[in-house]
Amino acid sequence: MLELYIVLILMIIGAIIAVETKSILSSIVALGKVGLGLTIAFLILKAPDLAIVQLVVEILTLIILIRATLGRDVKYTKENQNWGVKFLSIILIIIFLIFSYNVLQSLPEFGNPILKVADYYIENGMKETGAANLVTSVILDFRAFDTLGEATVLFTAILGALAVLRKNGIKDKDTKENKGVQGD
Amino acid sequence: MIYFLCFILFSIGLYSILTKRNLIKIIIGISIVDYAINLFFILVGYRMNGRSPILEKGEEIERIVDPLPQAVVLTSIVIGLAVTALLVAIAIRIYEKYGTFDINEIKELKG
Numbered sequence: 001m002l003e004l005y006i007v008l009i010l011m012i013i014g015a016i017i018a019v020e021t022k023s024i025l026s027s028i029v030a031l032g033k034v035g036l037g038l039t040i041a042f043l044i045l046k047a048p049d050l051a052i053v054q055l056v057v058e059i060l061t062l063i064i065l066i067r068a069t070l071g072r073d074v075k076y077t078k079e080n081q082n083w084g085v086k087f088l089s090i091i092l093i094i095i096f097l098i099f100s101y102n103v104l105q106s107l108p109e110f111g112n113p114i115l116k117v118a119d120y121y122i123e124n125g126m127k128e129t130g131a132a133n134l135v136t137s138v139i140l141d142f143r144a145f146d147t148l149g150e151a152t153v154l155f156t157a158i159l160g161a162l163a164v165l166r167k168n169g170i171k172d173k174d175t176k177e178n179k180g181v182q183g184d
Numbered sequence: 185m186i187y188f189l190c191f192i193l194f195s196i197g198l199y200s201i202l203t204k205r206n207l208i209k210i211i212i213g214i215s216i217v218d219y220a221i222n223l224f225f226i227l228v229g230y231r232m233n234g235r236s237p238i239l240e241k242g243e244e245i246e247r248i249v250d251p252l253p254q255a256v257v258l259t260s261i262v263i264g265l266a267v268t269a270l271l272v273a274i275a276i277r278i279y280e281k282y283g284t285f286d287i288n289e290i291k292e293l294k295g
Contacts, residue, residue: 001186008189008223015193015216019200024208031212038219045226046236046249053258054222057265061215068272069208072279089202093195097188104187111232118229118252125251126239134237134248138255150259157266161273 001111004044011037024069032062049135190227194220207275207285211268218264222257229253 011034018030035058042051108114115122121138131137139147197220200213229250237251275285282290 004186005189008186008193011219012189012193012196015196018212018216019196019204019209024206027209027212031215034216034219038223041223042226045230046234047226047254047257048236048238050222050226050254050258050261053261057261060265061268064269064272065208065211068276072285086203089199092202093199096198097191097195100191101188104191107187107228110186110227111230113229113231113250115250118250121251122237122248132239134239134251135254135258138251139258143255146256146259150263153263154266157263157270161266161270164270164273164277 004041007037007041007044011041025066028062028065028069031065032058035061049133186227187224190220190224193223205286205288207278207287210287211271211275214271215264215268218260218267222260222264225253225257225260 014030014033014037018027018034021027021030035054039051039054039058042048042054121134121142125131125134125137125142129137129141131141194217197213197216197218200216201210204210204213229252231247231249234247234249237248237254278290279285284290
């Protein structure tokens with residue numbers, strides 16, 4: 001399990017760089033490093049389907065975020081001078097970590113999960129669905145309604161993004177509002 | 185201990201959401217929180233020296249990792265991408281209207 005610790009520590013370092021660096025582009029690239037580290041962690045944790053999906057999603061996230069910043073005049077961010085907000089949020093996070101440390105003691109030890117629902121899936125998944133990949137049998141057969149809900153959420157989010165980004169029909173309203181603002 | 189490292193990753197994302205002024209940095213923080221939660225689910229389902237949940241002929245179904253968190257997280261990863269795309273679309277519109285990503289300079293959104 002040493003390699004898992006190494007990957008997690010590298011992910012934490014990448015996250016700190018992504019949050020603290022001033023250049024937006026290097027920050028996005030550091031976020032990509034965190035996501036690819038997550039891919040390797042999934043491979044170590046014996047979840048190959050998730051590793052494939054995470055790799056594709058990570059590359060798409062990188063492209064979307066670079067598209068958002070490319071060609072805009074925001075190469076560098078200004079530092080937040082408000083020390084009160086920083087101090088308060090660090091105190092909040094420390095309290096959160098103390099609580100989470102106490103709660104995590106009550107979880108089963110790492111490497112020994114309590115398989116109760118999944119026992120049924122493992123024993124009967126092959127017989128009832130005929131899928132050799134148990135993850136597929138859970139997604140598409142035992143919990144197919146869950147996947148239907150996922151498709152609904154996905155469709156709604158993409159519909160929202162298109163509605164926000166569309167140019168037609170919104171122009172008249174925009175110019176009117178701009179005129180109103182200038183008039184004020 | 186490994187759960188705690190995962191929570192440290194979560195709190196880095198939380199810190200970014202709470203203190204940064206740039207909209208892109210806030211989106212990056214949300215993504216980091218997303219990664220940390222997904223990783224935590226998979227860590228809970230892991231079995232020491234386990235096999236991946238893919239059956240082969242003639243092999244015993246023992247020491248297999250938990251397939252349920254993997255199925256749930258597969259859903260969660262894709263939804264995370266859609267949420268990021270929606271946030272970036274809103275950020276692009278805000279930039280077109282106000283010419284900045286800095287949330288302190290967007291006066292009209294102040295509550």
